Amino acid sequence: MKKKGREYKLTQRPKFNFRPKAPKRDVLILASSNTVQNKRKNRPALFSPSLPLKSHFSSERKLLQNLFNSTMENRAVQEILEKQLLTVAKAVEDKLDEEISALDRVDDDDLEALRERRLQQMKKMAEKRSRWISLGHGEYTEIPAEKDFFSAVKASDRVVCHFYRENWPCKVVDKHLSILAKQHMETRFVKINAEKSPFLAEKLKIVVLPTIALIKNAKVDDYVVGFDELGGKDDFSTEELEERLAKAQVIFFEGESSLKSSAKTRSVRQSSNADSSDSE
DSSP, X not given: OEETTEEOOOOOOOOOOOOOOOOHHHHHHHHHHHHHHHHHHHSOOTTOTTSOHHHHHHHHHHHHHHHHHHHHHHXXXXXXXXXXXXXXXXXXXXXXXXXXXXXXXXXXXXXXXXXXXXXXXXXXXXXXXXXXXXXXXXXXXXXXXXXXXXXXXXXXXXXXXXXXXXXXXHHHHHHHHHHHHHHXXXXXXXXXXXXXXXXXXXXXXXXXXSEEEEEETTEEEEEEETTGGGTSSTTOOXXXXXXXXXXXXXSOOOSSOOOOOOSSOOOHHHHHHHHHHHHO
């Protein structure tokens, strides 16, 4: 083709590739997926048939062996305990058989001896009870003077002495001790005015009133000072005071209250209110 005296040579048009390149993130995703696939291919199987059975179940076999050993040990211990229980049961049975045979061998003379022994015990108890009554046991009395205190303490083996003055807390203690004095003949219950007995109060270190001195064999063994050991209030029950005296072994106590009261014990404040209402 000619144009204005010049020659133009037709050439082929260049080809352009307009295909967009894949983003880098796709490359990373493909790379990571390939890596995961390679790892999965290279990872050994959990239970490969090529591996021996012992390598698969060695831990399970050890666990079963330990369980078997512990079971056998428990059985051995159980057999030992059963033998010991049988031995104890046989000993108890033999003892009961001996007691039964001893009772079978008791004749009239033995029964008479037992009866005589029982009568002697009852006689001694009656004599002791009459002696206690003569000494003032069974009642809650007041000691008029300091000199009488020492004679009262020496005459009885067990004495509960209430150091008091004229106030409400001391009246609460009087109410409880008057009840316990009738229930415990083995102990003498007395009270003395601390304000009128300065020498005795100083010698026994009586500071807080009311104070209950627990005396055994003419010696002060323990004190109950105020209401701190009885709940800290004046509405404590007679049983609580009784247990405190029994703890000091100044009265005889066999585990249950000796008071013949109802199931629900009234407090001193309630009983005093009831008495006042009755008088009205």
